[in-house]
Amino acid sequence: xESNALKLRSRxxxxxxxxxxxxxxxxxxxxxxSTIQKAPSLFQFAPTILDVSSLAPxxxxxxxxxxLQICRKNRLVPYALTSTDTGHRNIAHILGLAWVxxxxxxxxxxxxxxxxxxxxxxxxxxxxxxxxxxxAKDANLLITSQVSAGAEVIADGxxxxxGALRGKAIAGAQGATHSEVxxxxxxxxxxAISGTYLxxxxxxxxxxxARCRLDADHIVIDYL
Amino acid sequence: xxTIIVVTSGKGGVGKTTTxxxxxxxxxxxxxxxxxxxxxxxxxxxxxxxNCERRVVFDxxxxxxxxxSLNQALIKDKRCDKLFIxxxxxxRDKDALTKDGxxxxxxxxxxxxxxxxxxxxxxxxxGAQMALYFADKAIVVTNPEVSSVRDSDRILGILQxxxxxxxxxxxxxxxxxxxxxxxxxxxIKGEMxxxxxxxxxxxxxxxxxxxxxxxVLNASNNGTPVxxxxxxxxxxxxxxxxxxxxxxxRPHRFTEAQKKGFLQRVFGG
Ligand SMILES: Nc1ncnc2c1ncn2[C@@H]1O[C@H](COP(=O)(O)OP(=O)(O)OP(=O)(O)O)[C@@H](O)[C@H]1O
Ligand SMILES: [Mg+2]
Numbered sequence: 001x002e003s004n005a006l007k008l009r010s011r012x013x014x015x016x017x018x019x020x021x022x023x024x025x026x027x028x029x030x031x032x033x034s035t036i037q038k039a040p041s042l043f044q045f046a047p048t049i050l051d052v053s054s055l056a057p058x059x060x061x062x063x064x065x066x067x068l069q070i071c072r073k074n075r076l077v078p079y080a081l082t083s084t085d086t087g088h089r090n091i092a093h094i095l096g097l098a099w100v101x102x103x104x105x106x107x108x109x110x111x112x113x114x115x116x117x118x119x120x121x122x123x124x125x126x127x128x129x130x131x132x133x134x135x136a137k138d139a140n141l142l143i144t145s146q147v148s149a150g151a152e153v154i155a156d157g158x159x160x161x162x163g164a165l166r167g168k169a170i171a172g173a174q175g176a177t178h179s180e181v182x183x184x185x186x187x188x189x190x191x192a193i194s195g196t197y198l199x200x201x202x203x204x205x206x207x208x209x210a211r212c213r214l215d216a217d218h219i220v221i222d223y224l
Numbered sequence: 225x226x227t228i229i230v231v232t233s234g235k236g237g238v239g240k241t242t243t244x245x246x247x248x249x250x251x252x253x254x255x256x257x258x259x260x261x262x263x264x265x266x267x268x269x270x271x272x273x274x275n276c277e278r279r280v281v282f283d284x285x286x287x288x289x290x291x292x293s294l295n296q297a298l299i300k301d302k303r304c305d306k307l308f309i310x311x312x313x314x315x316r317d318k319d320a321l322t323k324d325g326x327x328x329x330x331x332x333x334x335x336x337x338x339x340x341x342x343x344x345x346x347x348x349x350x351g352a353q354m355a356l357y358f359a360d361k362a363i364v365v366t367n368p369e370v371s372s373v374r375d376s377d378r379i380l381g382i383l384q385x386x387x388x389x390x391x392x393x394x395x396x397x398x399x400x401x402x403x404x405x406x407x408x409x410x411x412i413k414g415e416m417x418x419x420x421x422x423x424x425x426x427x428x429x430x431x432x433x434x435x436x437x438x439x440v441l442n443a444s445n446n447g448t449p450v451x452x453x454x455x456x457x458x459x460x461x462x463x464x465x466x467x468x469x470x471x472x473x474r475p476h477r478f479t480e481a482q483k484k485g486f487l488q489r490v491f492g493g
Contacts, residue, residue, distance in 0.1 A: 126396070127427050128381075128382070130377040130378045131381050146427055148377045150374060150377070163427075164424075205452075
């Protein structure tokens with residue numbers, strides 16, 4: 001009899017990458033809590049990669065274990081480590097975590113001068129519907145129609161929407177802090193620019209045409 | 225050239241089967257040879273609304289699996305000789321529908337029929353995807369409430385990205401919005417979304433508005449597609465819908481709350 005092999009599906013799903021800047025558990029927890037408070041619903045049981053690049057010398061596995069516990073206590077689901085230093089890899093193995101190659105996603109770290117100039121534009125002419133996701137890699141994103149509630153549009157550069165934005169828009173996905181989200185009718189569920197988020201409930205009063213940009217570490221929405 | 229029309233919604237119980245029955249009867253009455261296929265495997269009910277449940281011998285899955293020929297499974301409607309029904313199986317599981325199997329049956333039907341109407345099951349899973357995969361046109365059935373509109377939006381996304389037309393870079397599926405169970409009085413009270421709201425959210429052309437109507441229940445209890453109840457509001461709204469599908473330009477009716485008549489004003493109600 002033939003044995004039943006499992007059907008594998010490879011999938012890409014978004015994760016948070018959280019920088020661990022301190023191996024001191026109390027200090028880390030404080031930082032984590034203040035980050036989560038900015039957008040609690042985003043962090044509910046979110047798959048999370050811990051970036052331990054700045055932990056030098058290489059910490060003990062037990063130190064990272066303590067960090068993991070703090071994450072779980074705060075309803076994150078850490079499943080992998082990453083670091084610029086592959087010397088951290090062994091800790092991932094010891095703790096039964098995945099190891100993922102380092103990817104710079106942290107805007108605050110990347111100085112503006114090093115940000116690549118994004119000149120390409122991806123154009124989408126059909127409505128982006130609930131459940132769909134559009135990603136403009138290394139490009140700006142122009143949507144000539146609308147983005148429904150439950151849809152997600154992501155760009156490494158800026159996002160322009162000529163219709164209504166009712167879903168989520170994530171600009172500067174690789175950390176380009178000067179990215180913006182501009183739409184004709186602002187009813188977004190969430191705006192993110194370069195890793196900083198703002199949820200609908202925290203939007204300023206207003207409606208209609210809007211421009212969203214990053215000012216230092218918070219998102220500004222100007223109604224035009 | 226045959227046209228394949230899927231009647232779909234995402235959300236359950238919004239009026240897909242009612243619509244499939246009415247539209248297929250309407251097209252057939254207009255002289256177009258039409259077949260309506262029940263994709264809701266396991267839950268047969270198109271045949272009940274069409275009043276042919278006692279005449280089902282073979283079904284869609286039998287044909288796909290080669291246990292019966294198409295001619296053995298097709299049931300001719302007793303009221304209109306241009307209309308045929310391909311019933312669903314009550315007993316088999318949903319995975320019996322395969323892309324290849326469905327395509328073979330549709331190709332065969334295309335040679336004989338002008339319109340092929342696919343009555344989709346609820347949801348966005350396999351059965352619903354099979355029903356819409358080969359469609360040329362889609363009638364997206366939506367009730368005036370947020371969850372139904374949201375599900376319709378999802379189905380529109382699937383039509384755009386996972387249909388045969390989308391996967392083969394052909395012109396997209398021609399999408400039509402049909403608002404059913406519409407009750408203008410409840411819109412005024414703020415209990416239901418307005419037609420303008422729904423059109424704004426979905427950005428799809430409006431094919432018709434079917435009012436909430438007792439006639440639909442009566443019709444399905446009698447096993448008659450409601451379009452045959454020519455005096456009823458829902459029957460007339462479905463007739464307009466079919467006419468528009470065939471290219472007629474008709475104004476939308478039954479979209480405004482009726483002014484209460486004199487007696488109703490005096491006696492309430
Ligand atoms: N315009 C209407 N007015 C009043 N009742 C309606 C109307 N349209 C549909 N109904 C009723 O709603 C119920 C569901 O209708 P129907 O079976 O056509 O929905 P469906 O979308 O096919 O459901 P399912 O998802 O289970 O296949 C039935 O009882 C039907 O009589
Ligand atoms: Mg049905």
